[in-house]
Amino acid sequence: MIVRIEEKGSSVLIEVKEERLDAHNSGEFKAQMLNLFEEGKNNLVVDLQEVRFVDSSGLGALVSGFKNASARNGNLKLCGLQPQVKSMFELTRLHRVFEIFPDAQEALSSF
Amino acid sequence: MKEKIEVNIQVPNQTRYLGLIGKIGEDMARALKRYQGDREELAYHINLVLTEAMANAIRHANEGDPEKEVHITIAIRDNSLSIRVFDQGQGFDICELPSPDFKGLNEHGRGVYIIRALMDHVSYRRMKGGHVLEMIKNLH
Numbered sequence: 001m002i003v004r005i006e007e008k009g010s011s012v013l014i015e016v017k018e019e020r021l022d023a024h025n026s027g028e029f030k031a032q033m034l035n036l037f038e039e040g041k042n043n044l045v046v047d048l049q050e051v052r053f054v055d056s057s058g059l060g061a062l063v064s065g066f067k068n069a070s071a072r073n074g075n076l077k078l079c080g081l082q083p084q085v086k087s088m089f090e091l092t093r094l095h096r097v098f099e100i101f102p103d104a105q106e107a108l109s110s111f
Numbered sequence: 112m113k114e115k116i117e118v119n120i121q122v123p124n125q126t127r128y129l130g131l132i133g134k135i136g137e138d139m140a141r142a143l144k145r146y147q148g149d150r151e152e153l154a155y156h157i158n159l160v161l162t163e164a165m166a167n168a169i170r171h172a173n174e175g176d177p178e179k180e181v182h183i184t185i186a187i188r189d190n191s192l193s194i195r196v197f198d199q200g201q202g203f204d205i206c207e208l209p210s211p212d213f214k215g216l217n218e219h220g221r222g223v224y225i226i227r228a229l230m231d232h233v234s235y236r237r238m239k240g241g242h243v244l245e246m247i248k249n250l251h
Contacts, residue, residue, distance in 0.1 A: 020133075023166035024126035053133070053155070055162045056222035064218050084155045091228060092211075092221050 001025040003032055011043040011111050012036055013104055021051050021058030029058075033065040033076075042074025045107040049080030054088050066098060075099070079107040114144050117186040124169050124179040124199075132165055133158035136185055136194070143187065146250055156229045157192065157248070161185075163222040164196040164244050172198035172242060192248045199241040 002017040014033070018025060036044065044065065048054070062076070069076040079101040081089070089095040101107035118135065122128040140146075140154040165181055173179040182197040211220045227233055232247040 020130050022126075022129055022162055023170070024129050053158060053162075055129075055159060055166070056219075056225055057166060059221055060218035063216050067216055067218075084152075088159075088225075091225065097216065 001028040001032070003029070005032070005036070007041075008045075008108050011045060011108055012041045013045050013047060013108060015047040015049070015104075016051050018051060020053045020055075021048070021061070022053065022055040023057035026055075026057040026061040030061045030064050033061075033068065037068050037072060042069050042072040043111050044069055044074070044076045045101075045104055046076065046078050047080045047104045047107075048078060048082070048085060049103075051085055052082055054085050056092075059088065059092060059094060062098070063094070075111070077101060077107045077110065079104050113189055115188050116142075117184060120183045120185075121180055122183075123177060124173045124175070124181055125177055126166060126169055128181075129162050129165055132183060133162045136161040139185055139187065140192065143192075143250065148250075153248075157185075157194070160226050160229055160246055161194060161196075163226050164194065164246065167222060168196050168198040168200075168244070172200035174200060176200075187250075190249060190251045192250055194246045196244045196246075197238075197241060198244075 004015040004017060006013045021029065046062065066076040077099045080103060081100060101110065120132060120135065122132065136157040137154040140157045141150055146153065168181050169175065179199045184195045186193050208223050211217065211224050226246060230246040231249045235242060235244045
């Protein structure tokens with residue numbers, strides 16, 4: 001699973017460089033986020049700009065990250081959702097859970 | 112002339128093949144001759160239900176055993192698209208699972224809801240050597 005992780009002040013930007021976030025790679029993605037939490041980095045922005053497809057496991061990994069961040073008084077925000085990916089959040093009502101921004105800059109400056 | 116296409120695919124019981132199977136379903140949906148609706152949306156939904164159904168078969172029904180296989184058929188006949196996912200396991204009847212709790216933040220349980228929401232008819236039945244999950248989408 002390819003992700004680009006970059007510290008931006010007190011937040012961390014995670015760019016997912018995969019076309020799919022699914023049952024095949026979502027476990028690894030969860031582990032990458034857990035590493036960040038263990039380093040005390042609790043404010044995350046996940047940029048899904050390059051992700052064309054997300055399944056329930058991919059959504060589950062993001063929910064896991066959101067719960068971990070919240071439990072540590074941080075937050076996990078999303079940006080760059082493609083229309084079909086956004087429709088998955090709407091179908092499962094998760095668009096009411098996550099703060100979703102058009103791009104990384106807006107998401108980062110919201111912290 | 113009536114449209115009739117059927118593909119049969121057999122892959123090892125491993126999640127690395129999810130993308131390949133999803134893509135085949137997506138391409139078939141795009142190639143439909145007479146579909147009046149949003150083709151790109153249909154293609155995405157077919158990719159999605161194939162991915163969800165296969166992931167369930169691999170992890171739950173076939174219990175992650177890499178020696179087992181998942182067999183999938185995708186058929187287009189007249190006005191319907193049907194997908195069958197055959198497992199070789201003890202069974203994982205998605206029709207008996209409850210709807211997810213939208214207020215809670217469970218990490219799991221959304222896959223079955225997605226399949227039910229996007230397909231018109233879903234059934235799961237026992238057959239020789241395993242089970243078959245059938246999902247049908249009406250195309251008119």
